[in-house]
Amino acid sequence: GQSLEQPSEVTAVEGAIVQINCTYQTSGFYGLSWYQQHDGGAPTFLSYNALDGLEETGRFSSFLSRSDSYGYLLLQELQMKDSASYFCAVPRNTGFQKLVFGTGTRLLVSP
Amino acid sequence: NAGVTQTPKFRVLKTGQSMTLLCAQDMNHEYMYWYRQDPGMGLRLIHYSVGEGTTAKGEVPDGYNVSRLKKQNFLLGLESAAPSQTSVYFCASSTGLAGVPDTQYFGPGTRLTVL
Numbered sequence A: 001g002q003s004l005e006q007p008s009e010v011t012a013v014e015g016a017i018v019q020i021n022c023t024y025q026t027s028g029f030y031g032l033s034w035y036q037q038h039d040g041g042a043p044t045f046l047s048y049n050a051l052d053g054l055e056e057t058g059r060f061s062s063f064l065s066r067s068d069s070y071g072y073l074l075l076q077e078l079q080m081k082d083s084a085s086y087f088c089a090v091p092r093n094t095g096f097q098k099l100v101f102g103t104g105t106r107l108l109v110s111p
Numbered sequence B: 001n002a003g004v005t006q007t008p009k010f011r012v013l014k015t016g017q018s019m020t021l022l023c024a025q026d027m028n029h030e031y032m033y034w035y036r037q038d039p040g041m042g043l044r045l046i047h048y049s050v051g052e053g054t055t056a057k058g059e060v061p062d063g064y065n066v067s068r069l070k071k072q073n074f075l076l077g078l079e080s081a082a083p084s085q086t087s088v089y090f091c092a093s094s095t096g097l098a099g100v101p102d103t104q105y106f107g108p109g110t111r112l113t114v115l
Helices: none
Strands: A003-005 A009-013 A018-025 A032-037 A044-049 A053-057 A060-065 A070-075 A084-092 A095-101 A105-110 B004-007 B010-013 B019-025 B031-038 B042-049 B065-067 B073-078 B087-094 B110-114
Touching: A003 A084, A003 A095, A009 A018, A018 A032, A018 A084, A018 A105, A032 A060, A044 A053, A044 A060, A044 A070, A070 A084, A095 B042, B004 B087, B019 B031, B019 B087, B019 B110, B031 B073, B042 B065, B042 B073, B073 B087
Parallel strands: A009 A105, B010 B110
Antiparallel strands: A003 A018, A018 A070, A032 A044, A032 A084, A053 A060, A060 A070, A084 A095, A084 A105, B004 B019, B019 B073, B031 B042, B031 B087, B065 B073, B087 B110
């Protein structure tokens, strides 16, 4: 089966940079996704890495190292609205479209 | 374009009662999913569908049934609700394109409390 580990909570201040780590265990690997969820809201897709390296989308970047079974989400120039939970996810072995989600990292951004 | 919608948004049930949660999507997606989210547990897959008329079990299917009679709708049923089913339920959909994990689009969720 698959399992993912993320820190439960990370705190930072406005304007700072924060990194949210995710380590995974899978028998096969088909990419790592990240989703954001604000309190009371729905998860929304942020990024996907299939290959090693850094993918950048505005203030957010996502990194993957397949040899280390490790990835991270990097948030730059933090804003109060970035306070949310962030989930990493990998496809289940039985199908690309079905995801296994980590338990999530709650990011608290303070002024 | 409403995306993924869910009804109802909130519901309180007594143990043993039944109910149906409705999910609808207007993006012509093939794949649809039902998840439950509990504190500290992340999102867990209950059932999913890879097309109209098909359903399959996910990670935590016990106590739930689903139906996908129309491509745009995916129903989740609780035949005899139990307090352990108190949770937030999310529906999601995706295109189902072969070979590549694709983006899942989530509905706003249904908060269910079973007393």
